Amino acid sequence: RRAMKVSVSMDTQKVLGGDFYNKVCGHLKLxxxxxxxxxxxxxxxxxxxxxxxxxxxxxxxxxxxxxFFPPDPGQLKRGLTRYLFALQIKQDLSNGSLTCNDNSAALLVSHILQSEIGDYDEELDCQHLEMKHYVPNQEYLDHKIIKFHKKHRGLSPANSDIQLLEVARKLDMYGIRPYPAYDGEGMRINLAVTHSGVLVFQGNTKINTFSWAKIRKLSFKRKHFLIKLHDKPSCKDTLEFAMASRDVCKSFWKMCVEYHAFFRLAEEPKAIHKTLLSCKGSSFRYR
Structure with a gap:
């Protein structure tokens, strides 16, 4: 189990991004x-x-x-896909982007141990945890990790991956890629997009959720990201967030376009004359 690094030889002068991406996925048999x-x-x-x-x-x-992080990665059809998702969770956990409480961190690491070294063995567990660090401040969690690992006896690597994803998907920071921003009052916050809509975080605490059903339009103007809500008499219908630059703002807007489109692909096609997520001056569309 190593980080997802792939070396694929192609003439980069002649290929599109999609050609290269398909080559990578073919190399992985994904x-x-x-x-x-x-x-x-x-x-x-x-x-x-x-x-x-x-x-x-x-x-x-x-x-x-x-x-794209689905709400339930355990429902992914292929074992290879679940394995790659498990690698991503492992990577996010080790670099600190998947933050959680000590119990959840210990439980996640215990499933990684079961997948990597098999059933609990006191000496082997201790040696492994000394050599490999899966989470920041792991030395304070060793006893909890070992306690959880004892309960996983008999689980195969594939089933351990499924259990890892089951724990991870319930965490507030599951699949979150934060974009620093400021709200209308100058408060520093983070924006993120998920299958359900646009989220607002203060530190690692979620303070607001704008579901796709509530959003009428998303756009950006220079470095300002705009969320226009369906009209409600009791609140302001357009929210504005300032980001570091136009490039950052556009990057986040594009990610919202992609998430919104991706998680609606399973729905029956409908004739849509005006897209929910649009912006003047940009021809970007998700395919």
Missing amino acids: LEKEYFGLEFRHHSGNYVWLELLKPLVKQIRCKFIVK
């Missing part, structure tokens, strides 16, 4: 490829997603990670 994406650092310093219809040569230097 069928449920729609949940993943290739991320790279833009010249502005921000991380953005590889665009499939643009030439690869203008983007490149990508890393393969989960792009």
